[in-house]
Amino acid sequence: MAKNVGILAFDIYFPPSYVQQEALEAHDGASKGKYTIGLGQDSMAFCTELEDVISMSLTVVKSLLEKYEIDPKQIGRLEVGSETVIDKSKSIKTFLMQIFEKYGNSDIEGVDSTNACYGGTAALFNCVNWVESSSWDGRYGLVVCTDSAVYAEGPARPTGGAAAIAMLIGPDAPIAFESKLRGSHMSHVYDFYKPNLASEYPVVDGKLSQTCYLMALDSCYKNFSHKYEKLHGKQFFISDADYVLFHSPYNKLVQKSFARLVFNDYLKNSSSLDEAAKEKLEPFSTLSGDESYQSRDLEKASQQVAKPLYDAKVQPTTLLPKTVGNMYTASLYAAFVSLIHNKHSTLANNRVILFSYGSGLTATMFSLRLHDGQHPFTLSNIAKVMDVGGKLKSRHEVTPEKFIETLKLMEERYGAKDFVTSKDTSLLSPGTFYLTEVDSMYRRFYATKTTENGVTTNGH
Numbered sequence: 281m282a283k284n285v286g287i288l289a290f291d292i293y294f295p296p297s298y299v300q301q302e303a304l305e306a307h308d309g310a311s312k313g314k315y316t317i318g319l320g321q322d323s324m325a326f327c328t329e330l331e332d333v334i335s336m337s338l339t340v341v342k343s344l345l346e347k348y349e350i351d352p353k354q355i356g357r358l359e360v361g362s363e364t365v366i367d368k369s370k371s372i373k374t375f376l377m378q379i380f381e382k383y384g385n386s387d388i389e390g391v392d393s394t395n396a397c398y399g400g401t402a403a404l405f406n407c408v409n410w411v412e413s414s415s416w417d418g419r420y421g422l423v424v425c426t427d428s429a430v431y432a433e434g435p436a437r438p439t440g441g442a443a444a445i446a447m448l449i450g451p452d453a454p455i456a457f458e459s460k461l462r463g464s465h466m467s468h469v470y471d472f473y474k475p476n477l478a479s480e481y482p483v484v485d486g487k488l489s490q491t492c493y494l495m496a497l498d499s500c501y502k503n504f505s506h507k508y509e510k511l512h513g514k515q516f517f518i519s520d521a522d523y524v525l526f527h528s529p530y531n532k533l534v535q536k537s538f539a540r541l542v543f544n545d546y547l548k549n550s551s552s553l554d555e556a557a558k559e560k561l562e563p564f565s566t567l568s569g570d571e572s573y574q575s576r577d578l579e580k581a582s583q584q585v586a587k588p589l590y591d592a593k594v595q596p597t598t599l600l601p602k603t604v605g606n607m608y609t610a611s612l613y614a615a616f617v618s619l620i621h622n623k624h625s626t627l628a629n630n631r632v633i634l635f636s637y638g639s640g641l642t643a644t645m646f647s648l649r650l651h652d653g654q655h656p657f658t659l660s661n662i663a664k665v666m667d668v669g670g671k672l673k674s675r676h677e678v679t680p681e682k683f684i685e686t687l688k689l690m691e692e693r694y695g696a697k698d699f700v701t702s703k704d705t706s707l708l709s710p711g712t713f714y715l716t717e718v719d720s721m722y723r724r725f726y727a728t729k730t731t732e733n734g735v736t737t738n739g740h
């Protein structure tokens with residue numbers, strides 16, 4: 281059986297256009313600080329008419345293969361996680377086959393996985409399980425998380441974002457799964473869903489989704505800890521993890537979630553909490569589960585107690601979720617990308633705990649162990665290839681008015697046929713795929729921006 285199976289390499293793509301949350305807040309007439317402090321968000325990327333989940337995933341897959349010099353024939357499984365529906369039958373994976381067919385490789389298993397923001401994790405587990413299984417043929421797996429998060433006008437709109445992330449999967453990985461350490465919680469609720477197939481926008485019960493998220497977190501942590509205890513003969517506490525990564529619809533929920541884990545540790549009598557912390561949390565020790573989700577005082581006290589630990593174990597993972605926004609399936613993995621960007625030289629031998637949540641709902645907590653790795657699959661090379669700093673610097677700020685105008689155009693274009701795009705690629709970096717046309721049979725055509733003025737058409 282393959283050993284240390286996990287993520288060998290990462291790459292990320294996010295659109296160059298973004299809106300500042302401070303500007304959006306003022307434009308929307310929200311009170312100052314609501315989006316930036318209240319939701320904890322800095323800025324938000326979005327797709328213009330040139331980009332969608334297919335173009336972003338084409339861009340990120342091509343970039344990963346080229347930058348790590350992977351022969352496309354060496355990919356044996358390709359899984360996509362997405363909740364952005366462009367076609368109810370044809371998978372995004374099949375669009376990505378254009379890259380591989382050119383090299384004579386059509387022998388690639390896998391399709392798309394969908395359940396809100398959890399699809400990327402399902403895709404990742406499928407690939408990792410394949411490499412660990414008897415049907416593995418020795419080639420790499422490739423996982424793509426791609427989403428454009430847009431909301432109708434209203435309180436959820438500032439919690440959008442857009443990105444695609446690609447992850448190469450194989451044995452002897454610098455980011456290896458602790459496969460036995462997974463705790464899940466799945467259940468039927470209507471907290472966020474997309475029943476209107478004529479619209480890209482979800483129906484969202486924001487407050488319910490927040491409570492569902494925290495309940496799923498508690499349950500996953502309990503199941504995860506139980507498995508850890510069975511395996512290692514001792515209790516699991518947050519102090520056993522170097523970093524904790526969360527799916528991030530908006531940063532405030534991540535702050536609340538980490539505090540919730542610290543409160544769970546208090547209830548388990550963790551020795552790593554000092555007396556002052558225990559004293560602050562003691563008044564809440566007898567609350568029922570339901571009462572504890574509603575208690576603002578508990579929320580405040582646990583966030584206060586958790587703050588130093590949050591700064592050390594969570595804050596380095598928040599850069600992209602705060603500056604690109606909610607990327608749905610890619611959001612949790614963008615937290616990982618942020619961690620590697622910020623800390624790649626000190627991550628060897630660290631344990632990272634991840635919490636993946638998809639409304640509806642599906643959730644899993646799992647554990648990864650980090651190693652230096654072998655070139656080109658080293659943490660420092662991954663950080664270099666992703667060039668998060670460079671990508672953020674080359675973005676282009678647009679006004680809230682222009683952002684809203686773009687969303688209006690995208691509303692008209694959603695599910696439409698027979699149109700061509702403006703093809704103004706001035707903001708795109710060379711190598712970026714973009715949409716040129718949707719024909720009378722709804723077939724989508726993409727091109728790649730080249731280093732010269734011309735373009736290379738890619739066909740459908």
Ligand SMILES: CC(C)(COP(=O)(O)OP(=O)(O)OC[C@H]1O[C@@H](n2cnc3c(N)ncnc32)[C@H](O)[C@@H]1OP(=O)(O)O)[C@@H](O)C(=O)NCCC(=O)NCCS
Nearest residue numbers: 311312313314317318319435436439472486487489529639
């Ligand atoms: C999160 C969401 C419910 C917030 O919308 P809202 O009801 O208008 O916002 P609230 O009035 O609760 O304000 C949000 C926060 O900002 C705080 N706030 C409001 N105005 C503020 C200001 N001027 N300065 C600082 N903080 C402010 C509020 O106190 C609140 O903080 P809290 O959560 O700690 O109480 C909404 O954005 C949403 O539905 N987002 C989508 C959620 C989602 O994606 N769910 C699915 C995936 S899990």
